[in-house]
Each structure stands twice: as structure tokens, then as C-alpha cells.
Amino acid sequence: MINLNGNLAQETEVLTSNNRAFKFGDGVFETLKSVNGRLLFWEPHYLRLMASMRIMRMEIPMNFTLEFLQEEIQKVLDANELADQPARVRLTVFRNEGGLYLPLTNEVSYLIEATALSSPFYTLSQNSYEVDLFKDFYVNADLLSTIKTNNKALHVVGSIFAHENELDNCLLLNNHKNVVEALNGNLFLVNGSVIKTPPLSEGCMNGIIRKELIKIIEKTEGLTLEETPISPFELQKADELFMTNTIIGIRPITKYRKKEFSSQVAQQLVGKLNAIARLS
The missing domain is CATH 3.20.10.10 (D-amino Acid Aminotransferase, subunit A, domain 2)
Structure with a gap:
């Protein structure tokens, strides 16, 4: 299950051919690590996301607070039964449909995904790299x-x-x-x-x-x-x-x-x- 603008849905139900992230790469994202429902370094991730949206000239919704997005991420963790284990979370923000290179609007949508990870801690791999x-x-x-x-x-x-x-x-x-x-x-x-x-x-x-x-x-x-x-x-x-x-x-x-x-x-x-x- 993913979270599209606050609504839980199956992954296959989400994107259209006019999606600007698909057409032009017109989106920004954050990859986060969640451990037992707690987002590691959530505040600096949030601040970087806000800075990225400003650089991309995206309109930041009034409800895009740190607390709001954290709650939206929690919905996905709960829906995928990942609230009690380590997980990778991707929060993508993309400009809404319309226009060519020049968008018709700077309003945005968001999509949140989560998948399981193996370890809650940072471990140092001894394998060759x-x-x-x-x-x-x-x-x-x-x-x-x-x-x-x-x-x-x-x-x-x-x-x-x-x-x-x-x-x-x-x-x-x-x-x-x-x-x-x-x-x-x-x-x-x-x-x-x-x-x-x-x-x-x-x-x-x-x-x-x-x-x-x-x-x-x-x-x-x-x-x-x-x-x-x-x-x-x-x-x-x-x-x-x-x-x-x-x-x-x-x-x-x-x-x-x-x-x-x-x-x-x-x-x-x-x-x-x-x-x-x-x-x-």
C-alpha cells in the first residue's frame, strides 16, 4: 500500500501518463529509515525537502508541517505492517499535472512508499566493495x-x-x-x-x-x-x-x-x- 495525498491505495492505482514526475522528472524526494515507527533524522530530512521544493519553485502547502508528513508516513507503515520493524520510506513530492516544460501550476501532490529493511542499526559490512x-x-x-x-x-x-x-x-x-x-x-x-x-x-x-x-x-x-x-x-x-x-x-x-x-x-x-x- 502507498499513500497518495492522504489516501491509501495499491501501487497500480496511482500514476497517469500526464504525471510530471514521469514526464519531466519534475519531482523531489526523500529516502528515510524508520525503526519501529521512528524516523531517523526526520527533522533534517524535512528541512531538506522544504529547501528542495523552494529551489524547484514548488508551492509548499500550508499543511506540509513536520508533524503532518510524519503522520502521513505512519499511515503507510501501519498499512504495510512495518510500524514495528526497520523500513525504508520514500516520500516523493511532484508538481501537479499540466503544461509542457512550463507547468500550468506549481501546486504539488505527494506519494509515500515503504518497504522492509533487515537491520534497525547501522552495521559496517565486511564484504568486499x-x-x-x-x-x-x-x-x-x-x-x-x-x-x-x-x-x-x-x-x-x-x-x-x-x-x-x-x-x-x-x-x-x-x-x-x-x-x-x-x-x-x-x-x-x-x-x-x-x-x-x-x-x-x-x-x-x-x-x-x-x-x-x-x-x-x-x-x-x-x-x-x-x-x-x-x-x-x-x-x-x-x-x-x-x-x-x-x-x-x-x-x-x-x-x-x-x-x-x-x-x-x-x-x-x-x-x-x-x-x-x-x-x-
Whole structure:
């Protein structure tokens, strides 16, 4: 069951051929992790959604409060019997039908989906995880690249490239040829006690876990955080690489080309992230 504008429905009953998210990618979304009915980092997700809608010139309904959307998400969790277990929630907001590139209205609709997850905690996978650069297309270093829109053509093609080349993920470059992020998460590079991550000005996603980890690292004695552009040449010199997103938390990268990486710092950080998540 999904939630379309407050009404529970089957997935097959929802979209028409005139849906603007389908036709033009005219939508934004948030992917959230729910644990026993509690949305992790819900407030920063909500604030990012509001910022994304403003950037896309969408009209924000008066009832789109943090509490209202939380209640609407809870309806979906209850309907799918996911209120007492970990779940992935996707909240999509799309502009209402009408128009071509220029819409007839800036009013919006919303759709909420939920599926089960296996673990309520962020755990650090010990499995091999190999990546390489995806160089066919580039991320634009601008504000639009930092929000989660439905236009994910680059990420779809990059995911197919990774599958065809037996990779677990790809790292994306921006139009300045700097490394920006992974296909589905922000990137962190560890050299000794220094941890680097690209700044938002490079076009990376304004990730929720990215922001939380930045705060954690800045408070951790012995570690230094630098928001700075990352050149591809730095990857093979790193001690560790790891990616982050709301669902997996922290995912160590074990191999990039011929270079293999450890995960000591990632192991140190995942416990701190879980502690913050329990309080969010």
C-alpha cells in the first residue's frame, strides 16, 4: 500500500501518463529509515525537502508541517505492517499535472512508499566493495545537483555501467573533473588523521548522514575534517574510502582499481553514528 495525498491505495492505482514526475522528472524526494515507527533524522530530512521544493519553485502547502508528513508516513507503515520493524520510506513530492516544460501550476501532490529493511542499526559490512570512476557523464557543480530530484539519468546509466563491469559502485566526477560522490551516497577519504569530503560547491548531494558525520568528526579527538575538492589522483593514496547514506549509514570501499583499503576509521565512526541516530 502507498499513500497518495492522504489516501491509501495499491501501487497500480496511482500514476497517469500526464504525471510530471514521469514526464519531466519534475519531482523531489526523500529516502528515510524508520525503526519501529521512528524516523531517523526526520527533522533534517524535512528541512531538506522544504529547501528542495523552494529551489524547484514548488508551492509548499500550508499543511506540509513536520508533524503532518510524519503522520502521513505512519499511515503507510501501519498499512504495510512495518510500524514495528526497520523500513525504508520514500516520500516523493511532484508538481501537479499540466503544461509542457512550463507547468500550468506549481501546486504539488505527494506519494509515500515503504518497504522492509533487515537491520534497525547501522552495521559496517565486511564484504568486499569495489568501485571505479564513471567518466561518461559528469555532475554539474551547482545547487541543483545538491538536492534529490527525480531526474537521476546519470545515476541510472552509472549503475548499469557498474553492473556491466562487475563493480559494486561507481564514483562520479563533476565538470571540473574532481571526485564528487558515489552513485548512491556521499564520499569520505581518509589519510592518516585527516578526513576529506567534497564541499557542496562541488555539486555533491547535501546528504543527511554526511552532515551528521561532519559534526561527529569535528568533535572526535585526533581526527580533522576538511571539506575540500578531491582529485582522482588522491584516491589511490588514501588509507580509507567510504560512502554514506541514510539507509546504509557508512559503507567502506575495499578496492579502487589496484588499491585496497582498510576500514579502521569507519569502524570508529559507525558506533558514534548509531548513538546519534538513537537520539534523533
